Amino acid sequence: MKTIKFQNTLTVNLLLMIIISFFGTLAVMVVFSKMDTLINPNGSILQAGLLLTFWFSSVILTFIVIFTLLVRKKILYLKYISETVQHIANGKLGKTIDIKGKDELSQLAGNINYMSKELENKFIHERQLEKVKNELITNISHDLRTPLTSIIGYLNLIKSGQYKNENQLQEYFETIYSKSQRLNYLMDELFEFTRLSSPDAMLNLYKIDLASLLQQIVGEYIPIFEEEHLSVRNSITNEDIPVLIDVEKMVRVYENLFMNAIKYSIKPSEINISLISKENTVALKVSNRVEQPPVDNVNKLFERFYRGDMSRMGEQGTGLGLSISKRIVELHNGDIHAEYKDGWITFIVEHPICD
Numbered sequence: 001m002k003t004i005k006f007q008n009t010l011t012v013n014l015l016l017m018i019i020i021s022f023f024g025t026l027a028v029m030v031v032f033s034k035m036d037t038l039i040n041p042n043g044s045i046l047q048a049g050l051l052l053t054f055w056f057s058s059v060i061l062t063f064i065v066i067f068t069l070l071v072r073k074k075i076l077y078l079k080y081i082s083e084t085v086q087h088i089a090n091g092k093l094g095k096t097i098d099i100k101g102k103d104e105l106s107q108l109a110g111n112i113n114y115m116s117k118e119l120e121n122k123f124i125h126e127r128q129l130e131k132v133k134n135e136l137i138t139n140i141s142h143d144l145r146t147p148l149t150s151i152i153g154y155l156n157l158i159k160s161g162q163y164k165n166e167n168q169l170q171e172y173f174e175t176i177y178s179k180s181q182r183l184n185y186l187m188d189e190l191f192e193f194t195r196l197s198s199p200d201a202m203l204n205l206y207k208i209d210l211a212s213l214l215q216q217i218v219g220e221y222i223p224i225f226e227e228e229h230l231s232v233r234n235s236i237t238n239e240d241i242p243v244l245i246d247v248e249k250m251v252r253v254y255e256n257l258f259m260n261a262i263k264y265s266i267k268p269s270e271i272n273i274s275l276i277s278k279e280n281t282v283a284l285k286v287s288n289r290v291e292q293p294p295v296d297n298v299n300k301l302f303e304r305f306y307r308g309d310m311s312r313m314g315e316q317g318t319g320l321g322l323s324i325s326k327r328i329v330e331l332h333n334g335d336i337h338a339e340y341k342d343g344w345i346t347f348i349v350e351h352p353i354c355d
C-alpha cells in the first residue's frame with residue numbers, strides 16, 4: 001500500500017502550541033503582577049483570596065484561549081477529514097481530501113484518498129465483471145439451447161415411435177450423439193472462459209523451449225492440414241527459445257489458432273507458420289488465406305462470442321476460442337492480435353523470452 005512518509009510532526013506541533021500558550025500565559029501573568037496597585041495591603045483576607053482566585057482563573061483561561069486558537073486549524077482539518085470519510089462511507093467512492101501540511105493528519109488524509117480510489121476502482125471492476133457475466137449468460141444460453149432443442153426433438157421422435165426403420169433410428173441416435181458432443185464442447189469452453197476470467201486465475205509455469213514445443217504440435221497437425229488440402233510452410237526457428245509458460249494453457253492457444261486456420265481458410269491453399277525471436281520477445285505468426293476478412297476490424301474477433309457470418313452458419317465453434325486465447329496470453333504478459341492484408345489473415349502471438 002502506498003503511504004506518505006511518516007513524520008512525527010503532530011506531536012512536535014502540539015508541544016510547540018503548549019509552549020507558546022505557556023509563554024503567552026506567562027506574559028499575561030507579568031502584566032497582572034504589574035497591576036499590584038489593585039492589591040490593597042490593608043484589605044481583608046477575603047479580598048486577597050478573591051483576588052488570587054480571579055488571578056488564577058484568568059491565567060488558566062488565557063492558557064485555554066491561546067491553546068484553542070492555535071489548535072483550531074488542526075481541529076477543523078480533522079473535522080473535514082471525518083466528514084469526507086462519512087461521505088465515502090455513504091457511497092461517494094473516489095472522493096478525496098485536500099492534503100494540507102505535512103504531519104500525521106495529512107498522512108491519514110493521503111491514506112484515506114488511496115483507500116477511496118482503490119474502493120472506487122474495485123467497484124467499477126466489479127460492475128464490469130457483472131456486465132460481462134450477464135452478457136455471457138445471455139449468449140451462452142442461446143448457444144446451449146440450439147443443440148439441446150435438437151436433442152429433445154429427436155428424443156421425442158424416438159419416444160413416440162416416429163421413425164420408419166432401424167436405419168432412421170440409427171441416424172437419429174447419431175444426430176443426438178453429435179449434438180450432445182457439441183453441448184459438451186460448449187460447456188467446456190464456457191467453463192474454461194469463466195475460470196480464466198476470474199481475477200485469481202493461476203498459471204502452472206514451466207521453463208521450456210518454445211521452438212521444439214511448436215515443432216511438435218505442428219508435426220501432429222500436418223496430417224489434419226493435408227487432409228483438408230492445406231499445405232504448410234513452416235518457418236519455426238531452430239534456435240532454443242526459452243519461455244516461462246503454462247504449457248497446457250498455451251497449447252490451447254496454439255491449437256485454437258491451427259484449428260481456426262483449418263476451419264476458416266480457403267481450401268486448397270497454404271498456411272504459413274513462423275516463429276521468430278526479436279530481442280526479448282518471440283512471435284508466433286499463423287497466416288491463412290480468406291476470401292474476405294471476416295470483419296472490418298479483425299481485432300474484433302478477440303471479443304467474446306464474436307463469430308464471422310460463415311462460421312455462424314456451420315455450428316463449428318463458440319466464438320470463445322480467441323477471447324480465451326487473449327486472456328491466456330495476457331496472463332503470460334504477452335500480446336495476441338490479428339492483421340489482414342491482401343487475402344491473408346495473420347494471428348500473431350508475442351511472448352517475453354526468459355533468461
Ligand SMILES: Nc1ncnc2c1ncn2[C@@H]1O[C@H](COP(=O)(O)OP(=O)(O)O)[C@@H](O)[C@H]1O
Binds near residue numbers: 264306308309321
Ligand atoms: N484463421 C482464421 N481465418 C478466418 N477467420 C477466422 C480465423 N480465426 C478466427 N476467425 C474468425 O473469428 C471467429 C472467432 O474465432 P474463435 O474465437 O476461435 O471462435 P470459434 O472458432 O469458436 O468460432 C471465427 O468464428 C471466425 O469467423
Ligand SMILES: [Mg+2]
Binds near residue numbers: 259260317321
Ligand atoms: Mg476457434
